[in-house]
Amino acid sequence: MGSVSEVTDDTFEEVVLKSEKPVVVDYWADWCGPCKQVAPVIEELAQAHGDKVTFVKLDTNTNPVTPANNHVLGLPTIQVYVGGELVKAFKGAKSKSVLLGAIEEYL
Numbered sequence: 001m002g003s004v005s006e007v008t009d010d011t012f013e014e015v016v017l018k019s020e021k022p023v024v025v026d027y028w029a030d031w032c033g034p035c036k037q038v039a040p041v042i043e044e045l046a047q048a049h050g051d052k053v054t055f056v057k058l059d060t061n062t063n064p065v066t067p068a069n070n071h072v073l074g075l076p077t078i079q080v081y082v083g084g085e086l087v088k089a090f091k092g093a094k095s096k097s098v099l100l101g102a103i104e105e106y107l
Contacts, residue, residue: 002049002050003046007025007056007057007058007063008063009063012063015056021054021106022054022081022082022087022103023053023081024056024079024103025057025081026038026042026055026057027058030061034075034076035075035076038078038093041095042078042099045096049103052107053103053107060075074091074092076092077089077090078090078094088102090102
């Protein structure tokens with residue numbers, strides 16, 4: 001159904017904040033081990049629920065402005081936006097069940 005797309009500092013406002021659907025943002029970096037553990041979980045959720053929720057990832061190495069503006073202090077950080085507002089945030093690797101629980105009400 002869905003897949004995880006890339007978002008950048010330049011596209012964050014349009015893709016995330018102006019989205020009609022809830023958006024899950026995965027802040028990651030290539031040097032982050034736990035980020036690599038979370039990525040397949042985000043992909044699975046996108047495949048299963050991408051019709052109702054948008055899933056994006058933001059590389060913090062090449063896009064430093066958005067994480068700074070959104071108080072991302074550690075990686076991985078997962079944020080859920082609804083109507084342009086941050087409604088949930090998680091720091092550190094989380095299980096599929098925790099992440100599914102975070103978006104359950106929007107499915």
